Amino acid sequence: MKKIQILTFMTVFVFPLALAGCCRTEIANLKKQLETTKNQRDELQAKVTTVTQTRDQLQKKVSDLSGSRDRLQQQVAELADSRDQLQKQVAELTASRDSLQNQADELTASRDAAVVEAKKARQRIDTLESQLDAEKQKVSELQSQLKRVQDAVAELQKKISL
Numbered sequence: 001m002k003k004i005q006i007l008t009f010m011t012v013f014v015f016p017l018a019l020a021g022c023c024r025t026e027i028a029n030l031k032k033q034l035e036t037t038k039n040q041r042d043e044l045q046a047k048v049t050t051v052t053q054t055r056d057q058l059q060k061k062v063s064d065l066s067g068s069r070d071r072l073q074q075q076v077a078e079l080a081d082s083r084d085q086l087q088k089q090v091a092e093l094t095a096s097r098d099s100l101q102n103q104a105d106e107l108t109a110s111r112d113a114a115v116v117e118a119k120k121a122r123q124r125i126d127t128l129e130s131q132l133d134a135e136k137q138k139v140s141e142l143q144s145q146l147k148r149v150q151d152a153v154a155e156l157q158k159k160i161s162l
Contacts, residue, residue, distance in 0.1 A: 002041060006034070041160075048156050055149045062142045065135055072132045079125045086118045 093111045 006038070044156065044160050048153065048160065051149060051153045051156060055146065055153060058142055058146045058149060062139060062146060065139045065142065069132065069135045069139065072128055072135060076125060076128050076132065079121055079128065083118060083121045083125065086114055086121060090114045090118065 090111060093114065
């Protein structure tokens with residue numbers, strides 16, 4: 001479309017100049033201006049291509065991070081279930097201690113192990129929650145960058161269409 005416009009403008013400018021007996025230097029100047037305009041157009045097209053590629057890469061990163069966030073949320077849910085199960089086990093062991101006085105030492109050791117597991121699970125939950133928060137922040141930053149890139153692409157496309 002741009003080539004047709006440039007060709008049309010060239011025809012419109014060259015025809016009156018030829019009829020009016022325009023100097024060759026003016027024609028040469030017009031050709032230089034046309035070449036400069038073509039170069040500028042090519043540079044703008046290259047910039048649009050670069051910005052589009054960058055936008056696509058950022059969009060892919062956002063998608064990847066969203067997938068990571070979903071996996072982390074699933075792991076947090078699984079760990080919460082594990083924690084609940086461990087808490088049930090601790091309660092059962094505590095109740096059994098009263099009825100099984102002869103096995104008090106064994107139940108105490110089991111309870112201590114369950115508490116350690118619960119603490120480990122809590123630590124894992126805390127770690128995963130902090131990782132999830134960090135991933136959410138990265139997603140927000142990438143979405144912000146994507147918005148800026150999209151705005152820049154829109155601005156470049158407006159300039160090219162003018």
